[in-house]
Amino acid sequence: MTAPVATANRRPSRAGRTLHAGPVAYGILVVAVLFSAFPFYWTIVAASRSNAELAKVPPTLLPGPNLMRNFEAVLEEADIGKALLNSLIVSGSITLGTVLCCTLAGFAFAKLRFRGRGALLAVTVGTMMIPPQLGVIPLFMLIAELGWVNQLQAVILPGLVSAFGVFFMRQYLVQSLPDELIEAARVDGASTARIFWSIVVPIARPGMAVLGLLTFMAAWNDFFWPVVALTSSEPTVQVALRQLGGGYVHDQSVIMAGTLLGTLPVLLVFGLLGRQIVGGIMQGAVKG
Amino acid sequence: MTLTASESPAPPLPAPPPARRGAARRAWRTVSPYAYLAPFFTLFAAFGLFPLIYTAFVSLYRVELQTPGDMEWRGLGNYTALLADEYFWLSLRNTFTIGVLSTVPQLVMALGLAHLLNYRMRGRTFLRTAVLLPYATSVAAATLVFAQLFGRDFGLINYALGLVGIDPVDWQNGTVASQIAVSTVVIWRWTGYNALIYLAGMQSIPDELYEAAAMDGASRWRQFFHVTLPGLRPTILFTVIVSTIGATQLFGEPLLLEGSISGGISHQYQTLGLYMYEQGWGFFHLGRAAAIAWVMFLLIVVLVGLNALIARRRSRKEAGR
Numbered sequence: 001m002t003a004p005v006a007t008a009n010r011r012p013s014r015a016g017r018t019l020h021a022g023p024v025a026y027g028i029l030v031v032a033v034l035f036s037a038f039p040f041y042w043t044i045v046a047a048s049r050s051n052a053e054l055a056k057v058p059p060t061l062l063p064g065p066n067l068m069r070n071f072e073a074v075l076e077e078a079d080i081g082k083a084l085l086n087s088l089i090v091s092g093s094i095t096l097g098t099v100l101c102c103t104l105a106g107f108a109f110a111k112l113r114f115r116g117r118g119a120l121l122a123v124t125v126g127t128m129m130i131p132p133q134l135g136v137i138p139l140f141m142l143i144a145e146l147g148w149v150n151q152l153q154a155v156i157l158p159g160l161v162s163a164f165g166v167f168f169m170r171q172y173l174v175q176s177l178p179d180e181l182i183e184a185a186r187v188d189g190a191s192t193a194r195i196f197w198s199i200v201v202p203i204a205r206p207g208m209a210v211l212g213l214l215t216f217m218a219a220w221n222d223f224f225w226p227v228v229a230l231t232s233s234e235p236t237v238q239v240a241l242r243q244l245g246g247g248y249v250h251d252q253s254v255i256m257a258g259t260l261l262g263t264l265p266v267l268l269v270f271g272l273l274g275r276q277i278v279g280g281i282m283q284g285a286v287k288g
Numbered sequence: 289m290t291l292t293a294s295e296s297p298a299p300p301l302p303a304p305p306p307a308r309r310g311a312a313r314r315a316w317r318t319v320s321p322y323a324y325l326a327p328f329f330t331l332f333a334a335f336g337l338f339p340l341i342y343t344a345f346v347s348l349y350r351v352e353l354q355t356p357g358d359m360e361w362r363g364l365g366n367y368t369a370l371l372a373d374e375y376f377w378l379s380l381r382n383t384f385t386i387g388v389l390s391t392v393p394q395l396v397m398a399l400g401l402a403h404l405l406n407y408r409m410r411g412r413t414f415l416r417t418a419v420l421l422p423y424a425t426s427v428a429a430a431t432l433v434f435a436q437l438f439g440r441d442f443g444l445i446n447y448a449l450g451l452v453g454i455d456p457v458d459w460q461n462g463t464v465a466s467q468i469a470v471s472t473v474v475i476w477r478w479t480g481y482n483a484l485i486y487l488a489g490m491q492s493i494p495d496e497l498y499e500a501a502a503m504d505g506a507s508r509w510r511q512f513f514h515v516t517l518p519g520l521r522p523t524i525l526f527t528v529i530v531s532t533i534g535a536t537q538l539f540g541e542p543l544l545l546e547g548s549i550s551g552g553i554s555h556q557y558q559t560l561g562l563y564m565y566e567q568g569w570g571f572f573h574l575g576r577a578a579a580i581a582w583v584m585f586l587l588i589v590v591l592v593g594l595n596a597l598i599a600r601r602r603s604r605k606e607a608g609r
Contacts (some may be wrong), residue, residue, distance in 0.1 A: 238394030
């Protein structure tokens with residue numbers, strides 16, 4: 001670091017963005033982080049207390065000893081265990097299926113020539129802007145017709161449709177997969193399928209991982225469609241949380257224990273791979 | 289599709305003679321790209337595109353939840369019924385006010401945060417990840433926690449307000465108060481996400497622009513307004529559009545603030561998304577719900593079009609300067 005001789009003439013060198021953060025910037029950021037984190041902390045506090053303790057004035061701000069008891073209560077009252085398992089099945093299948101479908105389609109859009117490529121890509125990208133909620137009534141009629149209401153495939157199959165994923169994988173492959181590599185493989189007599197499995201997939205793996213992370217989080221947290229398609233007898237975690245908050249349980253600390261259980265898996269993913277998620281969002285933003 | 293060598297079955301054939309093999313391969317090469325698209329597009333057609341289009345059709349019929357197979361033609365009846373329903377207008381207005389209350393502060397704060405996160409500093413990666421943390425929660429979890437924090441009698445927020453001498457606010461029953469509560473959940477969950485999008489946009493603004501501005505003696509404040517903001521315009525437009533779409537279909541937050549599908553006793557924070565759910569799955573009127581979905585879609589088209597128009601006019605004005 002250079003000595004702080006702050007003459008007006010020296011400022012121009014890369015003044016705009018590379019300045020070091022001062023105490024004010026740090027201060028504001030620390031406050032922002034505290035605001036981001038506080039509700040999580042509060043969930044832990046409330047989930048580990050009794051209802052009576054939560055109603056005290058002044059409020060209790062430290063975690064208590066009741067966490068396990070509250071967890072047991074949730075498992076009993078809302079069948080969170082089954083909900084967690086269902087969510088795992090649903091999110092896992094959606095993640096695997098989406099990554100596979102989107103990598104296949106993304107590869108075709110990025111590197112293969114075929115009629116109607118532009119039009120099909122335009123349709124795909126165009127629908128990215130239309131919220132899926134708008135098709136929810138015919139979708140419900142469709143799964144009712146198929147007899148799938150309250151079955152997990154009602155949530156899994158529509159969850160595999162990800163125009164964003166196709167677009168994301170296409171952009172990723174356009175940038176990271178050189179045409180020459182494919183040409184060379186073609187000259188060596190490799191079929192497209194061979195090229196896909198032994199060249200495209202290895203190169204696409206980092207992109208697939210990011211797409212998988214984002215998809216898993218979105219599927220785990222999805223609310224509207226599972227609430228419509230499933231009931232309390234076959235819930236995902238979000239459906240179970242809705243029941244908890246819907247007035248069947250009045251014990252606030254039990255509600256918070258359920259919230260904590262439903263959030264932990266995705267927080268775990270976030271804690272382990274947060275950096276990749278941040279990278280993925282920023283990457284998607286620049287390209288989108 | 290022109291199949292040049294349709295008589296020769298394409299790839300499964302183990303080792304056709306060289307000449308025919310070339311033709312078959314070429315034929316397969318024109319068709320095979322569609323095989324890569326097939327898994328996605330089959331699902332996309334069945335579960336994405338078809339429902340989207342069919343919604344308009346359903347909205348012209350009387351369809352009840354218990355008997356979705358029986359459809360009775362109603363023409364524009366569902367729409368005229370909507371226009372006569374005061375709760376439709378109320379939810380339309382609520383969607384708009386909650387949309388503004390949640391989107392505007394959210395994006396302004398995200399812009400400021402992004403600017404700070406762009407500084408050179410210790411623990412930058414940690415800070416970036418930490419502000420994104422709320423994004424990892426679900427609507428349901430976030431809303432349940434905030435519903436508790438916003439509790440009237442024992443909520444932490446009213447307690448904190450009490451410390452600075454403000455009387456307890458009834459966050460569930462006051463119109464403005466409940467809409468602020470709903471907006472807070474949205475703001476909390478999405479500000480960090482938008483900050484990262486802005487940060488990505490800021491990093492793609494070329495350094496030379498800042499150097500030139502600094503050379504001209506522009507202060508950091510002026511650089512922010514005259515270099516950063518114009519450079520971010522496409523990104524800002526993108527976030528405005530995405531947030532607008534999100535606000536138009538807001539559903540989980542108002543549903544779970546106190547768990548009622550009417551959005552409060554006097555529908556004071558019922559949004560269009562929740563109103564649609566109430567009509568469809570509360571009162572079983574799927575046809576009417578489809579009409580609401582279609583109204584939501586038109587609303588989005590108008591709002592997005594308006595945004596794009598304003599953005600284009602502004603950039604044209606700038607170019608003319």
